[in-house]
Amino acid sequence: MDGTVLIADDDRTIRTVLTQALTRAGCRVHATGSLAQLTKWVEEGRGDLVITDVMMPDGNGIDRIPAIREARPDLPVIVISAQNTIVTAIRATEAEAFEYLPKPFDLPDLMSKAGQALSRRPRRSDAGAGEPIPTPRESADPTMPLIGHAPAMQALFRMVARVLNADLPVIIAGEAGVGKTTIARSFHDLSDRRDRGLAILTAADAAEDSVGRAAEKARAGTILIENPAGFDAAAQARLIGLIESMEAGPDRASAPRIVATTGPDPQADVASGRLRSDLYYRLAGVTVAVPPLRARVDDILPLAAHLLARAAAQGLPDRSLSDEAAAILRAHPFPGNVRELENTMRRLALTASGPAITAAEMRETLSQQSAPRPPAMASVAAPAPEPAVPGAAMPFASGASRLSDAVEAHLQRYFDLHGEALPPPGLYDRILREVERPLLQVALDATGGNQLRCADLLGINRNTLRKKLTELNIEVTRRRKLM
Structure with missing residues (x-):
């Protein structure tokens, strides 16, 4: 690399590491802990690239x-931030930052x-260079917080930021409790339609007159359709008619945007006949997949702290997690996703005996909130957990069920979702891919991207590992984490 890089970060360690890395790469570097100094360098004509933190002692980098x-x-400006929220990602995108990390x-x-x-x-928009950048309003006490550092959540935030103001319908897909409705509402609350109407349609209020009223209420705003696969055939036909009239009618310039929430696999809903294919293709301009909480384990403790702080702001006792309680919480599989986590934190805020939630209190609350096993398994008494030994079944979570039990419960729920119909053909290969991909990704992450160590950890040949990584399109990077 060649060029001069200006770094602004109030963390001396980050300034030092970035300076050393960029210098070794051939760059000239100026680093500061002040936005005022950064602005002075820019005005003097210094620098070919800016790397700035967001929260600085003398202002906000964005x-x-x-x-x-x-x-x-x-x-070009690269924004780095410990504020891993959807608003930060959207603001960085609207400010035309070259990249946000x-x-x-x-x-x-x-x-x-x-x-x-x-x-x-850098890519430029048609806006003038000095034109003020619109600032999206903060989410007004959302049901579930849109924060997360996990790569899956950051990818989601970037996707939302890119299509926030596009005139495309959006499907938000995910399991129950992951926060689909909150993310769907963000497409309205954080967009340039936020001052217009928002109408929400559910299967309970999809009568013909309700659909018409929703379109009128959301004029130039947003219509949020919750689980269209749950609408009956007549209601789905009305939705198709509504979308067609908005696309081709005389008032299409003021037509509302359509955002829909679905289960984790809307195409399976189409295959099973629960969702009309012509409705699905009218809704799926962009599909945003929301990861379950078990796929973003590193977000559990920051989310828990956020939820406890919000509970305290709403009048509940001010609590924190002991280290032991935090470890138990992080190991929980969270079948109820973020909604389960929120219920857990509010309950503990109310019932804990002291300022710090104990391990015993955490275990008791999680055991009381555990979802019942599916009927097929209810009659079989679960054996008490035993210490792990070589060759024994792998535990899924401390004090919880074995991995095989969790998989069986997940598959049973998947079959139950299809009612009397069977899932689409090809289930065996789909399930194996779903298990194999996260196993390889977690093992690679644990070994720092070292394929030889990863193959040894998995107990497979290195060539076999490389073949699987290619087949599953998994990118491998030798990584060094910078805190």
Whole structure:
């Protein structure tokens, strides 16, 4: 790489590591803990790239981007932030940051983005360089917080930011309790339609007059359709008629945007006949998949702290997690996803005996909130957990069921979702892929991307591992985490 990089971060360790890495790569570096100094360097004409934190002692790095754009329209800005919220991602996108990376970030990833920024001009919009950047309003006490550092959540945030103001229908797909409705509402609350109407349609209020009233209420705003697969055939036909009239009618310029929430596999709903295919294709302009909480384990403790703080702000006792309670919480499989976590935190805030929630209190609350086993398994008494030994069944979570039990429960729920119909053909291969991909990804992450160590950990040949990584399109990066 060649060029001068300006770094603004109040963490001296991050400034030092980035300075050393960029210098070794061939760059000249100026680093500061002040946005005022960064602005001074930019106005003096220094730098070919800016890397800035968001929360700084003398201001907000994203808020400073308009001044940077006015002084140097072609100077790319990479934003790094420990505030891993959907609003941060959206604001960075609207501010036309070259890239947004959450902390802790992968150093090789940041170096790659820096190289791209230095080698080409950033994309520009038609807006004037000095034009003020619209700031989306903060979510007004959402049902579930839209925060998360996990790669799956950051990918989701970037997708939402990219299509937030596009005139495309959106499907938000995911399991129950992951926060689909909250994310769907963010497409209205954080978009340029936020001052217009929002109408919500459910299967209970999909009568012909209700659909018409929703379209009128949401004029130039947003219609949120919750689980269209749960609508009866007549209601789905009315939805198709509504969408067609908005697309081709005389008032299409003020037509509302359509956002729908579905289960984790809307195409399975189509295959089973629960969702009309012509309705699905009218809704699926963009599909945003929301990961379950078990796929973003690193977000559990930050989410728990956020939920406890919000409970305290709403009048419940101010609580925190002991280290032992936090470890138990992190190991819980959370079949109820973020909704289960929220219920758990509110209950503990109300019932805990002291300021710090204990391990015993956590175990008791989680055991009381555990979902009952499916009927097929209810008659079989679960054996008491035994210490893990070589060759024994793998435990799924501390004090919880075995992995095989969790898989059986998950599959039973999947079959139950289809009622009397069977799931689409090809279930065996689909299930194996769903298990194999996360196993390889977690093992690679645990071994720092070292394929030889990963193959040894898994007990397979290295060539077999490489073949599987290629087949599953899993990207491998030797990683070093920067806190």
